[in-house]
Amino acid sequence: MFALGISDFSLGEGVYPARQLLSLARSLGYRDLVCWDRGLAGYPKLRDTLEWIHKSRELEGLLPDPQWAGFRLHLGCRFSWRGHTYGALPFSDAGYAALNRLLTAQAHADHDPPIVLPGLGEAEPPGDCVLLADDLPGLDALLREGLYGALLAHPRRAQEARKALAAGLEVIAPQVLRFRTAEGLEMHRLKRAIDQQATLIRTEARWDASEAAVLRADWEARFPFCDPAVAKATAGVLERIAGWRIHWGKWEVARPFGQEAGEDDSHLNVLLRERVWSGVRARFPVLRGDILARMEQELELIAFKGFARYFLLVQDIVLALSREGLPTRICGRGSGAASLVSYALHLSNVDPVDTNLMFERFLTKERKDPPDMDIDFAWDERDRVIQAVFERYGRARVAMVSNHAYFKAKGALRAVAQAHGRPDSELKQLARLVRGWEGGLERASENPAWDVILRQALALKGHFHQFSVHPGGTIVTPGPLWEHAAFQPAPAKESVSTTTWDKDGVENYGLVKIDLLGNRSLAVIRDAYHVLGSRVPRDPGTHSRHDPATQDLLKRGDSIGVFYVESPATRQLQQRVGKGDFETLVIHSSLIRPAAYRWVDRYVKRSRGEEAWEPSDPVFSELLSESFGVLVYQEDVLKVCVALAGWSHFEADQLRKLLGKPDCEAKLPFFEARFRSGAATRGVRPSTVDEAWDMIRTFTGYSFCKPHSASYAQVSFESAWIKTHHPAVFFASVITNQGGYYPAIAYLGDARRHRLVVRGPDANQSLWPFSAEGEQAVRVGLMQVKGAQEKEVRGLLAEREVKGPFAHLDDLLGRVKLSVPTAEALCAAGAFDLWAPDGDRTRLMWARLGGVPPGVRPRPTDLFDRADLEMETMGLTLDLHPAALARVRKGGGPDRAAEVLKPNKHLRFWALVVADKDVATEKGERMQFITFEDETGLCEAVAFPDALRRRQRPFRVGEIVCISGRATRQDGLAVLEVQ
Amino acid sequence: MLAMWVPELPFQLACGRDGALRDRPLAFLNPESPRSPSLWFVNRLGRAEGLGPGLPLDQALRIAPGLRVLEPSPQVWWEAQGSLGDFLQHWTPQGQLMRMGEALVELQGTQRIYGPLADTAQRMRRELTERHGWASHGGLSLSATAAQLAAHVEHQLELVADGAEATFLAPQPLRRLPDLAPRLQERFHRLGLRFFGDLQPVPLVVLAELVHPKLAPDLRARVRGEDRPRLPLLTERPGHARHGWRLQPPRLPEEVALAARCLEWLWSDPRHPRKLVLRWWDVDGEPHTWRAAPGDLTTPPLALARRLQQAFLAGATRRLLVREVELRLAWGLGRERGLFQDPLDARLDRLEPALARLRKRFPDQAILPGWVGRGA
Known part of the structure; x- marks a missing residue:
């Protein structure tokens, strides 16, 4: 007989992660377990865990564990239909596809607004599946529609089962494994509270204490299992579902657009060979023997594995987009870049023969899991690229891959603490303790109120938490995707669907994904090359x-x-x-x-x-x-x-x-x-x-x-070449595209160290992004001004573009209607400074209000005020470094960061933190590597645990701090030891 | 108008209890973070040594080894604030308690009883010292803002002559203007307006562009010392009551026995509620409000208390503990009284004992005051 197992993938319900659920089923005496979650998201994890149980024995060189020999996992799931709850156990490929179809249709119909996929149809109970109704009315609804189903008996509803038997209906009674102990039931309640975003005290358990899992023998001794008809029907169901195996591990790759016809892939192999040949001729001026041999070897292997369609599919996506002007630049990376074929197809940019890259890392004859290619696009083009793939291949055949997020220490603590109604301030403190600050977890457990929270959080760690979307993983299937897997609308992404399986589930099934990822540096290079034009070398x-x-x-x-x-x-x-x-x-x-x-x-x-x-x-x-x-x-x-x-x-x-x-x-x-x-x-x-x-x-x-x-x-080399020869263009592009390792002020500091002039925002000169002015200056873009409304600023730029520069501030205010906050922000940032050669921004600010009223004598802005205003509005300063400002205001710190080059000198100086990195020592204590900056340069520093303990909190980017420490030399590099 | 200012009232109370605390740096412990103790309030001597609110305790003790750290006792402080209110009531009915240790009272019209206003203010200060032992300062002016700022000068008694308010205020930094929003302060700073005197000549039209147009006239009057607010009555009795309940430790909504507490509050005053507002604060400080419907107010206290509890549980759906609960009541018969009492109110007041007796006698029935009865 078999059991139905509910895992943690049943959100807000299931208690056990895969390993525990399998062990529970086995320890209760079952050899057949059916995955009984809502949806099929948890099936690959259960399957993978079961495989690992066998594999670990094999790795240890032991014989298969007799306890697990013959243990089988079957596919099934629960779903709702017309207000009733059912379960479906497919027993053929068609049944599996119909189940996926139902789950997909329901997920898309529940979306707000509902989504209709062509060919998907209505959400109807699947055929070729054993359908189990939870109660008699549900079974009745099925029978009325002419569908055949059985009643899933429940010990507390014996009367219902008797009625069904008396009416000649089929009743089956496998045990549903929900939980085993009182702690399990408490965990169930906790999960419901987390799912419903309610407090534990208000949450009712969906399950009853009497529904705890029992030994198989005990279960089978109960009604209605002792009824021979029920026993026979249950055995019959097991026999039916055991006869079918989901086809797992066979690679499913779509053919490129327009090449769908044909029985086999021979014409695709020929097509790939032709394209690779022409690509190789274009890439290599001299065709050496090793190149040709490598090409032949790769093509042979690709044909053997039937992978030609994948290369052509990826090329088709890139080519189709480039015809629409997208993407402007790509970078093939990951193991796919080891292939000469992808180099010849212009899917990667590194010569694998010259660089000695192993094709075996990508594809071998023995490889069972499908390899994938990662392609980077400029960060601001990626979403359009993904959208274009959905449009080209149709939403029924394309899906992004989902991510399965599991509870980690911090997330588990947060969820449990919220379920107990603890406040944000405590959560923050707990988070700091979890990260090892302020005494760590030992200190947290001293508080009796947190004791139970910590205990439950520990138990919750590793459980499934939620779905999210993989940054770029996309799959395209030969036919409708529901023949292979269920999918659902992506959270917070319009017109995009995601699979319910994660990357591993998708790969293990055999669906080959393409990673379409965003990369900021490609946008940096693109923008820089656009500005440089003919100054960019040919190759x-x-x-x-x-x-x-x-x-x-x-x-x-x-x-x-x-x-x-x-x-x-x-x-x-x-x-x-x-x-x-x-x-x-x-x-x-x-x-x-x-x-x-x-x-x-x-x-x-x-x-x-x-x-x-x-x-x-x-x-x-x-x-x-x-x-x-x-x-x-x-x-x-x-x-x-x-x-x-x-x-x-x-x-x-x-x-x-x-x-x-x-x-x-x-x-x-x-x-x-x-x-x-x-x-x-x-x-x-x-x-x-x-x-x-x-x-x-x-x-x-x-x-x-x-x-x-x-x-x-x-990519690094191209980027470095721009920095070397055209630093102004480089820094403008880097700051405009944001998201670098350092804040904008640190990049401008580096620009100054490269002898560039940093010019502030200017209503007549600045563009929206940062821009290079000649080869020696960077102009701050108006995008950097916080508090100014984008629409108004873009209106200002458009007006300047059409009617020319502004003659004076009144001219600007007459031609462009700026609100008081926008005018104030632009003025504070210094965008109108050209009309105040003395640097008095106060007078300019009054211009928007009709000039300084009689009798009012506003204080003029001085150098320090300007630095303050720039920090407030742009997060950077133009004339005075924030560290210098702090030194003047607060005193102390007579030294400078550049003096770190003098070994053993004790230094005390004001600095801005531009980078921080937390690491753990071998003892598990926290230490930090920090980069400080002042007007004299950068200073790399290390804060050992003692120093951090004294400081009581870590250094964070953007802080302006007075540092004292000792200059040291470590392997020839100057490093400050913070004291 | 007289502004009374008892500087550092909580510290004065502590020093009054223990003379050894005088002339040394003092601080109260922050009750919000018992796990990592930090300072809450710091007295002037402490601030002079570089201490400040929020500083971790061990760090503070390193900076100032002579620091004495005291357990906070907000209840005592609030009682002291209440005592200040009672004290002021003996002198004038109109006034308003402001921040801790601060009050604004209207002395106009008391000259015939107490003599010149300056003498009255001095007497009040003296009497406050004699009765409670508190050192205080006063500011006397026709303008409320000028009076408040004059008190903060701490010259025992600062007189701002009639017509000299603007001159007095002009050199004061704008940040001292009570209740000025930080965003506005920043905007004025950017416009080079840092003192009252900078803002005084700004025309109303311009001011209306810088702040909300409805607030501009009031702001202009305040910075020019032309504000003459009509102060409410110091006595709470006629019409309003406020019952606060700070929950130690914070509790889940289900664990707050609000019905019992509410019944106690309703029962403590024999009058009938005209308006009932429940406010509560989560541990992270977010406030919530519930107002009783007019129909609920006519129900007997027990039913009203139960209804209040239900409404509280239905409304407290955030997944957080509740830290503080407050019930604001406006009583049915007593109305807010002006300086000259309305004869109708006086008559209704006389009915109050009879109504109270009736409510005690028939606790399970709604005893409706006439104005409700007529409407119903």
């Missing part, structure tokens, strides 16, 4: 890579604003290594990972020749010579696993995928055991194995493959 990618001045800039670590290498950590690494070539940058952009800091030091020493690198195993010298024995890319993990532990490429790829997952910590020990046993079998020395595994562990969290790093390094 900017190659030109910038070989430009000595650009390499020198990167070598100096002078890369604030440069894509991907502007963080203090990367800039310092560049300075320490002292190289600015493309290959080094590719390594560095991959090496800067949170967990890899110990290996970074070794890499630096070895690259500078200060530490002799003696490979502990010959394998290292073969595989890792370019990075001096340090694992840098994901491919290195694959290579080392294959070479040291004798794994297959597929097995190694499993580990690579796991390293980026949130449940990595729980699963990694199994892989470690297998790695060690594999290496021991091959006679590798234990110290070598330790070293290799230690490096592999640094890939947890996030890591990159080489093609990804190379693609990004390419």
Whole structure:
């Protein structure tokens, strides 16, 4: 017999995450479990967890667990129809598709306003499914429509079951696994409170205490199971659903638009070959043998895996858009950039042969999960790109991939505390404690009111929380998407649908996704090239890579604003290594990972020749010579696993995928055991194995493959070339596109250090964005002025465009109707300063009010007032650095940031915090890396836990602080130790 | 108009209880953050040593080792504020209690009883010191704003002569103008208007562009010292009552026994409510209001209290604890009395004891005052 399991994917209801639910079913004596959530969102997770149970034994080299042998998971779900609750258990592909259709139709019909998808039809109970009605009226409604269903018996409604049996209707009685213990019921109530956004005290449980799960034997001894008709019907249902298996793992890729006809893909293979050939001829002036061999090898493999349609589909999307002037610029990244085929199709920008990129990272014969391509678009074009894909392929065939958000410590605490009615102030304090500030969680548990909150939050951690939308994952299916998966309108996105499965669910099923992502630096480069026009070299990618001045800039670590290498950590690494070539940058952009800091030091020493690198195993010298024995890319993990532990490429790829997952910590020990046993079998020395595994562990969290790093390094080089040769255009573009690592004021500070003049906003000169004035000046754009209404400012710009510049302020106010707040904000920001050479903005402000009234003698604005006004309205200053202003106002801080270059000097100075990064020490204490700025320059600093404890709060970007500390030299770099 | 200003009333009360606290930096502990203690109010000596509200306690003690930190006792402060009101009532019926330790009273018309206004003000100060031991300052002016600011000069008694209000106010910084919104203050600052004197000559038309047109005349009168507000009566008795209840610790709405407390409040006064407003504040300070419908007001106290509880539970749907509850009542028979009592009100007042006796005798029935009865 079987059980129906409700998991945490039943929002506001289900208590158990996948692993617990499976264990519960097994411990109660069941071998068949049906997923019984509302919708099918939780099925892939349950399936994946069950597979992992078997896989973990295999990794340990043990025989399959007899407890789990023969345990089967079946697909099913609950739904509502005409006010009644039903369940459906499909027993054929058609039934599964009909169920998806129903769920999709209901989700779109419930949307406000309702959405009608062509071909989807009405929400009707699915055929080819066992339909179970929750109660007799529901069953009655089904039968009246001519649909066949059975009654799902409930112990508390035995009378109803008897009635149904007497009427000759089918009754089945599998146990529904809701919860097991009193804590489980309390968790159910908590989840309902969270879902309904109510307090716990007001929330009634939907379930009864008597509905707790019991042992299978106990359940089967109860009515109505002891009735032979019920037992027979239940067994019959199991037999029917067990005969069908959802087809899982077969790749589903749509053909490109206009190429849908045809039985097989042979014509697509031919088409791809033709296009690749012409692309290769265009990309490579000389067709070398290795290029042709690589092309043949890739095309052969692509044909073998039936993946030609995917490449053509992606190309079709990009080409179709470029015909409409979109996208202006793309960057193929991720493992897809390792392919010569994508390079030839202009889907990526890095030559994989020249850069030595492994195609195996993207596609191999053994690969079971479908690979995907990531394509970056300029951030402001991405939404239009996604919209265009929906329009081209139809909303019935396209969906974005959803994200499944699980409760983490902070979110769980917040949700539980809200359910207990605790206020925001307490939540903030709790959040600080959770992050380890102010005594950490130990201190939180001292408060008896928080004790129960902490306990429940701990239990809630890891449970499913909510759906969101993947930043760019999009799938296109050959036929209607509901044949494969249910989908729903995306939250807060018009005209877009999302799958109910997340990335892993979609991939494991076999749906191949394309990541269409937004990238601000592409917009920076686009805008800059637009301004530069003919000054841009013909092949900017190659030109910038070989430009000595650009390499020198990167070598100096002078890369604030440069894509991907502007963080203090990367800039310092560049300075320490002292190289600015493309290959080094590719390594560095991959090496800067949170967990890899110990290996970074070794890499630096070895690259500078200060530490002799003696490979502990010959394998290292073969595989890792370019990075001096340090694992840098994901491919290195694959290579080392294959070479040291004798794994297959597929097995190694499993580990690579796991390293980026949130449940990595729980699963990694199994892989470690297998790695060690594999290496021991091959006679590798234990110290070598330790070293290799230690490096592999640094890939947890996030890591990159080489093609990804190379693609990004390419963008970095183009970006750096603009900074080197046209800094004014560069800084204008970087600040206009916002979203960089630093605030605008820090970029302007860097612009000044590049000998640029920063000019304030000007009603006659400024545009909406920041702009370059010649090669030596940056003009602040009116977009930066807070408090000025965009519509009015754009009206002002349009008026100036049409009728020419304004002669004087009265002329401006006569031609453009500005409200008092807008005029005040523009004036405070200095946009009218050209009409006040003495810098008195007060007098200008009165102009909007008809001039200074007789008898009124307003105080004129001085230098300090102007700095204040600029900070208030623009978040930056033009003449006086905020740190200098604070020094004048508050006193103290006689030193300057630039003096950090004098080792061992004790410094005390005022500074603006322009970057902060929290990290945890090995003991779990908090420390910070901070970048300070004053008018003399930047100062990198570190605040150790003691200093932070004394300060009681972290440093945050935008604060102006008086710092005292000691200047130190760390590996040749000046670093301030905050005291 | 006389403004009375008892500086740092909570600290004066503390020093009155314990003489050892005099002449040393003092601060009250913030009751809102018991987990990470911080300062709430700091006295002048404390501020001179660099302390300020919100400063963490351990940091404050490092800065000023001689600091004495006191437990706050808002109830005592409010009682003291009430005592100040009672004291002022002996001198004049019209007045208004402002912030803690601050009051504005109308002395015009008392000359025939007490003599010249300046002498009266001095006597009031002296008597306040003798009776309660509080040091206070006074500001005497025809203008309420000028009187308030004159009191804050702390020259014991500052007289602003008739017609000299504008001159007195002119050098005062605009930030001292009571209840000036920060946004407005910022706007005036940007326009180079930093003192009262800067704003005084600004024409009303211009002022109406800078602030809300309805508020402009009042603002102009205040900065020019031409405001002559009619002050209400100091006594609460005729018509209004306000019952506050600070919940320690904050509770979920279901845990607030509001019906019982409300019944107690309604029962404590034998009159019939004419208006009933319930206000409550969540722990994060957000206020909520519920007004009783006229039909509810005619129900007996027990039914009204139950109705109030239901309305409270229905309205308190935010997922937060309730920190403070306040019931505002306007009583049926007593009306707000002016300086010269309306004969009708006087007659209705005389009926009050009879009505109270009836309500005690028939607690489960609605005893309606005549004006309600006529409408019903």
